Amino acid sequence: MRIATRLTLLFVSVTLVVAVAVGWLALSVASHARYQTLDDQINAVVDAGLRNPSTALNNALYVNQYNNYDLALVVVYPSGKTSEVTEPSVPLSASPTLADVAASRHQVVAVAGLPGFAIRSLNIGGGDYLVVAGSTRAIARQTEHEVFVVVLGAILIALAAGALARAVMRRDLRAMGRLIDYAVAVADGAEVGEVPAPAGSRDLVDLRDALAVMVRALAERIEVEARGARVMQEFIDDASHELRTPLTVVKGYTDLLTQGGQDEVRRARALERMSREIARMESLVRDLLLVAQLREAPHHPDEEVDVSALVRARAEEFALEHPERRVEVDVAPGVVASTRGDYLERLLTNALTNVVVHTPPDAPVGVRLVLEATRARLVVEDGGQGLPVYGERPRRFQRFDESRSRETGGSGLGMSIMADIAESMGGHLATAPSDLGGLRVEVEFPRL
Numbered sequence: 001m002r003i004a005t006r007l008t009l010l011f012v013s014v015t016l017v018v019a020v021a022v023g024w025l026a027l028s029v030a031s032h033a034r035y036q037t038l039d040d041q042i043n044a045v046v047d048a049g050l051r052n053p054s055t056a057l058n059n060a061l062y063v064n065q066y067n068n069y070d071l072a073l074v075v076v077y078p079s080g081k082t083s084e085v086t087e088p089s090v091p092l093s094a095s096p097t098l099a100d101v102a103a104s105r106h107q108v109v110a111v112a113g114l115p116g117f118a119i120r121s122l123n124i125g126g127g128d129y130l131v132v133a134g135s136t137r138a139i140a141r142q143t144e145h146e147v148f149v150v151v152l153g154a155i156l157i158a159l160a161a162g163a164l165a166r167a168v169m170r171r172d173l174r175a176m177g178r179l180i181d182y183a184v185a186v187a188d189g190a191e192v193g194e195v196p197a198p199a200g201s202r203d204l205v206d207l208r209d210a211l212a213v214m215v216r217a218l219a220e221r222i223e224v225e226a227r228g229a230r231v232m233q234e235f236i237d238d239a240s241h242e243l244r245t246p247l248t249v250v251k252g253y254t255d256l257l258t259q260g261g262q263d264e265v266r267r268a269r270a271l272e273r274m275s276r277e278i279a280r281m282e283s284l285v286r287d288l289l290l291v292a293q294l295r296e297a298p299h300h301p302d303e304e305v306d307v308s309a310l311v312r313a314r315a316e317e318f319a320l321e322h323p324e325r326r327v328e329v330d331v332a333p334g335v336v337a338s339t340r341g342d343y344l345e346r347l348l349t350n351a352l353t354n355v356v357v358h359t360p361p362d363a364p365v366g367v368r369l370v371l372e373a374t375r376a377r378l379v380v381e382d383g384g385q386g387l388p389v390y391g392e393r394p395r396r397f398q399r400f401d402e403s404r405s406r407e408t409g410g411s412g413l414g415m416s417i418m419a420d421i422a423e424s425m426g427g428h429l430a431t432a433p434s435d436l437g438g439l440r441v442e443v444e445f446p447r448l
Helices: 003-051 053-066 098-103 137-187 202-259 264-296 307-321 341-358 414-424
Strands: 072-076 082-084 117-125 128-135 303-306 327-331 336-339 365-371 375-382 428-433 439-446
Touching: 003 053, 003 117, 003 128, 003 137, 053 072, 053 117, 053 128, 072 117, 098 117, 098 128, 137 202, 202 264, 264 414, 303 307, 303 341, 307 327, 307 336, 307 341, 307 365, 307 375, 336 341, 336 439, 341 375, 341 414, 341 439, 414 428, 414 439
Parallel strands: 327 365
Antiparallel strands: 072 082, 072 128, 117 128, 303 336, 365 375, 375 439, 428 439
């Protein structure tokens, strides 16, 4: 059953119950008032007779006629015989008995022998009694009619209230239906655009906003999953290609050595080439493991690292190892970041190794750590040939020019590992032309 039908039935049921309860209460009050009026009339006639027992019959008859009461006055003799003094519009269904007289001496009662009547008796002397009786049939019929009217009115009110409630809720229900259809379409994977804006109650606006947030989050998650799947597939394809080349070389030389007949020079050359390819595979595997580690938990640093001390120490070591180069070191003190020391060490190693491998031996090098308000920038630049393209995030296995090829021993992961480490620190890596004439690698990250 749809929610609109449930709400309408609930509203109709509640309205019906309330209307019947209110009508029944009013009907009970009105019926009690009518019975009380009849009792008051009977008591008035009896009280008139009680004031003067010697003229009780005359006084009772006078009060009945004077007030135009529609009551029956019947004299009951000691023998049990009766004599009607007045004839009401509704005659008695039977004659009252001495037992009826005895039961009604002190108050107005209803007796089994006179169904549909209320009676009270009065001693008028000489052993005779006057029975004053009033018909309750008209009251009962009126009550029955009013019960019918109350029930019918309650039903009509409930139906009218249900129709009114349905009309009032129609806009909200239509808006809710549109939201349901939209959610179903999203679940089916259809391109449905923005969430429809409902013109209804505040609850529906909140529901629409919550649905919009959910859909956006779902779309972003799907996009992230799809992008991750694409990147992973590219990574797997590139990794398998990079590993296939040295494996092919090793396999070829293994087959060659297995055949025999080679002199010592060729055997030494083959073993040296195999050793070099194996070393390159080991380096590639280490890089792949590091990439997988960074992808698994890219934003969960383990320690607070003194970046200033680490950068200064590594830059000074590089200057000592390469005295032929002019190395400019400018490190701001007191820079601390949330990262891992080995990650930052690897980033510096990759940056400086690129300088050694891809620039002339006497090319100048600059290492700077600049402190800003809430962030810091690590800059490593050189005076080499630079890159053909700047500004792009380095991709895995991307080689920018012929000098950065497999023959130099590079895996194509160095720059992308640096970018991954920068992102694990909550920052990013950028490339740009250097003032020294070559490449400038800049890593910006938040400081503690």
